[in-house]
Amino acid sequence: MSKNSNEKSPYASKIWLKSYDDHVKPEIDLELMSLADMMKKTAREFPNSLCYDFQGDCKTFQEAEKLINSFANFLVENGVKKG
Numbered sequence: 260m261s262k263n264s265n266e267k268s269p270y271a272s273k274i275w276l277k278s279y280d281d282h283v284k285p286e287i288d289l290e291l292m293s294l295a296d297m298m299k300k301t302a303r304e305f306p307n308s309l310c311y312d313f314q315g316d317c318k319t320f321q322e323a324e325k326l327i328n329s330f331a332n333f334l335v336e337n338g339v340k341k342g
Contacts, residue, residue, distance in 0.1 A: 302324040
């Protein structure tokens, strides 16, 4: 179904902003980074915080980062390359 170009999207008025508390900003600034960089940063800032609990196997961010790095090194050592 085509929309009349004169009709405004309900998102244009951002009606949901009216329900925000006064201290809540309408927009947030996010640092753009890769998932890998996000993991490294989080492991640095919150090393002992829970990263995941999968069927009772719990890992902190620091533990998860070590596992990720071990797997990445395994891939490189076995000839896996970018591409």
